[in-house]
Amino acid sequence: MRNQQDLLTMARERLASARSVVVLTGAGISAESGIATFRGGMDALWKDFDPQTLATPQAFERDPEMVTRWYDWRRLKCLDAAPNRGHLALAALEDRLSAQGGRFTLLTQNVDRLHQRAGSRCVVELHGTIMEWRCCRTGKPVPTPSGAWGSFPPASPHAAGALVRPSVVWFGEALPEAALVTAMDVSRSCDVFMSIGTSAVVYPAAGFIKIAADNGAFTIEVNRDPTPISSGVDCALHGLAGELLPRLVS
Numbered sequence: 001m002r003n004q005q006d007l008l009t010m011a012r013e014r015l016a017s018a019r020s021v022v023v024l025t026g027a028g029i030s031a032e033s034g035i036a037t038f039r040g041g042m043d044a045l046w047k048d049f050d051p052q053t054l055a056t057p058q059a060f061e062r063d064p065e066m067v068t069r070w071y072d073w074r075r076l077k078c079l080d081a082a083p084n085r086g087h088l089a090l091a092a093l094e095d096r097l098s099a100q101g102g103r104f105t106l107l108t109q110n111v112d113r114l115h116q117r118a119g120s121r122c123v124v125e126l127h128g129t130i131m132e133w134r135c136c137r138t139g140k141p142v143p144t145p146s147g148a149w150g151s152f153p154p155a156s157p158h159a160a161g162a163l164v165r166p167s168v169v170w171f172g173e174a175l176p177e178a179a180l181v182t183a184m185d186v187s188r189s190c191d192v193f194m195s196i197g198t199s200a201v202v203y204p205a206a207g208f209i210k211i212a213a214d215n216g217a218f219t220i221e222v223n224r225d226p227t228p229i230s231s232g233v234d235c236a237l238h239g240l241a242g243e244l245l246p247r248l249v250s
C-alpha cells in the first residue's frame, strides 16, 4: 500500500502533466476560512439546526423570517471571511493551466464566493450563491445591502407582497440547467478530476467523479476524513485542504 507522500507525489505529477482539470469543491475547502461545514466535525453548522427546517422551499413558505435571518447571518459571515491557502492554490493552478493552453473548470457546491475572491475565474456555482438574492415571485435580482437587511423577511421591490430569497439551491430544487450541463461535459472530457472537501453525499454533484472516472480521468480526493468515494478514487489524500493543496500545485 502506498503512503501519503507517494500518493501526493503521484497526484502532483498527474496534475502537472494534465491538459484538462476539473475540480469539485465542497464546504470543507472553506472550513479553514472559518465558515462552518454542513456535515462532519464538531463545528458543523447544522449540529444545532435541522437542514430540513431551513434549506427548503417549504421552510421559506412556513417561516420566511427565520429562514432569511439565518441566510443573512451566513451571508455576513461569508463577507467577513477571507479565502485561505486552499482557495489560492486552486486559483494558481488555473493560472498555470491557462498559461499552458490547458483547461481548468472549478465546480463548486459552495455558495460563499471565496473561490472568485481568491482569483478563480472559471467557476461553476452548482448550488447558486448566498451573495445574490432575488424576488421569490418574479426571479428578478434584488441588490443586497452591505450590512444586514433592514427588516425580515425582506420585501421585494418587484412585486407587491412578494419576498426576497437567497439565490441558493434548496433541498428539493433543481440545479441551474446550464451549470449542470457544463459540469457533465467537463467531467466527461477531463484528464484529472479532483474532489475537495465534500462529503460526496449530495447528488448530482457527488456523481460527477464517477462520470470522469468512467471516461478515463485520473481521480484525486482531498478530504480531512474518509468519504463514500475514498476507496474508489485513484488517489485519496487525507488532510486539510489548506495544507495539501499548496503542496499539490506548487
Ligand code: NAD
Residues within 6 Å of the ligand: 025, 026, 027, 028, 029, 030, 031, 032, 035, 036, 037, 038, 039, 040, 041, 045, 109, 110, 111, 112, 113, 127, 196, 197, 198, 199, 200, 201, 202, 222, 223, 224, 225, 227, 239, 240, 241, 242
Ligand atoms: P459537507 O459539510 O457535507 O462536507 C464537508 C466535508 O469537508 C466533510 O467530508 C469534511 O470531512 C470535509 N472537511 C472539513 N474540513 C476540511 C478541511 N479543512 N479540508 C478538507 N476537508 C475538510 O459539505 P458538502 O459536501 O459541500 O455538502 C454539500 C452542501 O453544503 C452544499 O449544498 C453546499 O451548498 C453546502 N454548504 C456550503 C458552504 C459554503 O458555501 N462554504 C458551507 C456549508 C454548506
